[in-house]
Amino acid sequence: MTEAEIHVDSTLSPKKMLMVTKMISNLSVDMQSMFGEINNRINDLEANFERKITQKINQVIDKRISTEVSKVKKDVNLAVDTLRQNFDQDLKIVEDKLNDISKSVKHTGERDISYNLVVRNLPKSANENLNLKISALMREGLKIQIISFSSVERKRSRNENKSGVVIITCKSKDDLNQIMSSKV
Template sequence: MSKLRKEVEVIIDNVKRDIHAEVAAKIENINDHLKEVSNNCGSAKTTNCDDISLNVVIRNLPESTTESTVNKVNALIKNGFKVTGVVCDKAERKKNRDSTKPGVVIARFKSHKDKRKIMQQKSTLDNSQQYRDVFINHDVSLSERRMSDNFRTILGVLKKNDLVIRGSRVVKKGSRSDTSNNDRRESQTSRNEGDSYNDMRGNNQFSDRQGGNGLDRPSDSSSQENSGWQRYGKGNNRGRYRGGRGNNRAQR
């Protein structure tokens, strides 16, 4: 009986060792898979961030049924932006809900240097007959797009026609030009007021010389007491001759 018990205990010990070894191998395999998944996720995040930073969004680029989007963007780079030595690495057109308008194009460049060359030439599209209605901006994340959409919704509800969205900022429409125009208008108004004042003084002086109805500044002390020109009369009667009560220090 004791011999059988020993054999059973030996078998149990062997089974335990086998189970432990198998479980340890599986745990190690699971850990390896977790590390691999974690590394893949990290590289995917980095790749996505790099892709977004190299991307641009192009709106109103003419669309055709049998187009090559990459060729369309490269033609825009060459003929619209007038940039040589830069080509599009990848381009994709998104479908627009409004079939009458072309979908936006997401284009990616090979380097940040190439992208900067294009963004620095944005203003050249204004002088292009073919591409003057085309607009290009930096690509943004989903959260930033949602924020911009929320801003547009708020502005639409409030009907603030003098406000527009520039990227992620809300600014006054034509704020720079309006500021410069206001400065010019204020400067012109000041000059006009100065000219009017000088003309008035000239007319009054001319009337004085001709004995007309101009404003005559009093010359003697008696006329000063009854003249509105005198700011400080005799005895320091401040404001008395302008209709005020005055402050007669001499009477105190």
């Protein structure tokens, strides 16, 4: 550097010059220290800013996820409730049908005797088809064309010389009444 670049007062003594140089040196050290502190401060601010932004982003993401999970949970609960209601309704229907079947079986057991007809002295043949024989008897003897039976069964006789009685179980009370009214 030349004197033109740096204005130096020529009246300064070397002692004063040394003092100014020390001051400039101290100022330089202070400036470097201050720049270091500012740099550290900026780094701390950036780190804090990064941390806070990360926290905010995490909070927003957590909130959105919680909201979506809540919606899905609500939908799943609604679907489960609907399935539970449908299952309960189906179970009720099955219970009702089971009760109806139970009553029907109970009534069937009770009505077996009340729907029965007894035919005595019907001769027994070797290979008889009892259903055909009874149907022919109804058509030809009682003039009833269409009658259906639940069952036709010949009971064994105690006396070997006599044919056993035939038990006819009618399917309905109407069939029984039709046979009984034709009998007269």
